[in-house]
Amino acid sequence: MSDTNESNSPQQLWPFGCDGQDDDVVATDGKTSPTISRLLERAEVDAGEYSFGGQTTLLPALPGLFIDGVGSVPVPLTDERRDNVLAISEQKNPEWASGMRKLGDKVGDRLGFKRIKLQCELKELIIYGPGEKVDKHQESKEDGEVATIEVQLPSEHVGGVLVNVAPYLPHYAAYFADAPHAREEVTSGFQLMLKYSLSLPKEMQHLKDAKGDKPLSEELAEVLKLIEPEDECFALLLEGQYKEEDIQSRGAEALGDMDNTRYRTLLEANNLIPKDKALVFHIAQLTHAVQHYDSTFGAHKNPNWKAKHARWQDYDREDSVTWYGIDGKKYGDAVRTMYVNEIEGPSKKEADPPSLTPTFLNPGRLTISELWKAEGYKLYDGYSGDQMKGTTAHRYAVFAWPVTKNFEYTFKLANIEAAAAVLQTQEDVDASTLREFIERASEKVAHIKKRGSSGRRYNHEDPKPDNLSFCRMMTEFIVKSGDASLVGLLLEKFINGTQF
Template structure:
């Protein structure tokens, strides 16, 4: 009889379970019925033969383009990570069913009646203070702050904004205001703090699906979400030029308010904005963007490497005569090296033409103003600029550039001389270009010979330029011939831990022109540190020697031994 008694089991989502073939025993049959509670879930009941999505479609069709937004609060709890990772795919249970119904309804309405949906985290913070005690009657409200963190339905996070946005909350469950928010709130209290009385902070937080007419998408996004406005505009053809102007005005105002440590501007926003400026077909917007926004936007851009490919694509579609002055003026708002690199790298991605030539000229003008001969620039930038100068048909380009570079420190000329060798087959060895290059090579060869003379020495424990600011006697040891020393008579430690701290400090520090290891120990109850030199410093110099020797051989092979002859007299004093 026991086999036929009723049994009960509970299965829930994500419960651990397995499927096994039953070959004998009894079958467990589950008999159940679904009932709607009298009031709280009556909204789930279908009142006629239409699907919920069909009913919603009828409702959406009646909404005009000037209708306000609506918000549908989600019943389940979610995390920002799940929303960012999955977007609307993170929704579960009744939340998912309702969202799918909204999407199906939206797909069924005419284009001019379609809605735009976002996922938002609504947070409402209330702060209280108490003067005389903790009883609720003594709490006084001090402030309220409402923020909305916006996400696209695909999960892209647009950021959090303080908001006074008025929302029309849908309430299909006919819940009271208390029932809507109370379960989603939490409070923290602090006691008396010196001269301050007790305080309390209450936070309410819920996720919601927010929708508004797509016809108002740009206007609403610009007002409430900022970055989303640009993404939305990309989908609208033709581009609303009035909205473009509004975006530039608001962007300029936001950039003026941004602090150095403010949330960075996304690469997607920058890229989308530049695409819109081109698609709008009004060069006045492009010039306004560069003059009033570009410099500050670059300072706050999330990925500064994105500037080059975005501008390269943008300039391919624009006439340099119409935008050139404004573009170069905006580059001048950036630091010297950054403006040089952006100009050269963008030019490198363009076909030959007026824009490429103008940007390369700009890069050359900036380069000759550098005191380090482009040593502070990336190797790629220096190579691109040198190759352009060497290949240019303009007779004065190389002369002007070479004269300036010749005055630079010879230690910074390695990129230039390497490019010379790569391009030598394009240069007449009897022409003025070769003579200009030979003067630079001569200076580099002289410096290389001096460096090789200093480095080409047999192994020794001497490290003549070693620095140790904490103790002159330790510095003397590092510069001498001994391999190790003990600090017993040089530096006294009160206890072993002090010696360990000393070791930790100096092993973390940069070892200037030296290499050594340290170990703390005790000798006859006295804490000491043993310092032992290593071969790392000598090995690094040998690596440098090989590098310089190889470069010298390359230069003398292509430019001849005589290139450095005039520098032989300075060999002993060169550094």
């Protein structure tokens, strides 16, 4: 549910560095990242078919052709009716118009425009007679035109095949507007065709050339090979809503159609670039949690208190990230990246800058409000009896950064358990590397604890690192390294009361 007081508040903070108004599309910053995002926007279309056809049950058998001054023209089209059809004609069967709209939607889906309403418009009526054919060619297309549908009406003819069809039922062929195509010679009779254009709405015409001559993965690979250092860490926003148990059990396999198509396109492109420039992928759940309190005087003592009469004010806001491997393995608890407390501090002005403001790829063109739409709210009592309201918004993303910097980015952005998991993938981790890692991990945990807010007036708890799981992982490393002195260091830093 939306809250008027909240949406108009000057203290409104969008999560993870997003900036703008509710209806603003989340922009992709950087030099090469916007190009990556635009290419992934084409992935849905690129995954569609180039051409197809067949019999359709969406159209009636009789198109309702009407010729000015002649009247209705029955089909199949025969020799004696041909001349009449060449005059000015129009269609008067409303079922045909309705059927063409449905056929246009179906064709658009198969071509890859699943979420875009293409405009279907009749371009011309064509009659092919004996001896007529069309050699292989490409047609010019008008602004926004992406595809053509040719509908073969019931006709008495032999030949003229574009796709394999029967002569006495409506059939269709669909293909991209600039796709090379040909039509075999009509050997007898007349073939009657209606040609329709499918066009993008004006606001989506940047996708008109989504089907390029080169595979999309190859185009994307060329960009990834030249990625700028400032863009080498980015996050592909996922449009679907996913349950954590599905992510943990299936990892990237749990992604829905569109998200999966984009991720697979990234994966294919990544396989085409040199190993020293390759990317590694992680899944992250981005969470934005907000707590409000009712500032109405005496609200906590009112036995007839109702939420609809409350004057909600911000108490605190928190961004956090939960990290998973691409296989779904969860790495510890959520990592807080931003915290603001308007009552006990730190306030918005006093708070540390967010520790994670990723470069978001937004090929789905999600607006800020769509991206961070709260999943309802819950009401509860604060520690001092205040009436509280909590809202939470979740969004999954696939993060990518260079495989050569996997450990450094994981250590910086994720938690010590995730960083330890990266070490497990490396060969020959020596004792000196482990010693340095234990020292750095200890410092990071201490910093997290120090940064934690001391406020306990309301239902707020500081995140606690999963040190026990981390220590188990480190014990395995120490055994393999054969350096017993590391046991003492681990006990000193994580067991003897310093970090638990």
